[in-house]
Amino acid sequence: MGYWDADYQIKHTDVSAMFRMTPQKGVDPVECAAAIAGESSTATWTVVWTDL
Secondary structure (H helix, E strand, C coil), X not given: CCCCCCCCCCCCCCCCCCCCCXXXXXXXXXXXXXXXXXXXXXXXXXXXXXXX
């Protein structure tokens, strides 16, 4: 599993956050969401990639 799973079911113990995104023209919305998820969980000091 990568940083983002569209089928994930939220548990009552999870902490959730909502982000608004507007992908630039030509950017896949799923890639954009995966990048946001990766950034919010690891920050800019580490390499982020997706398995999409």
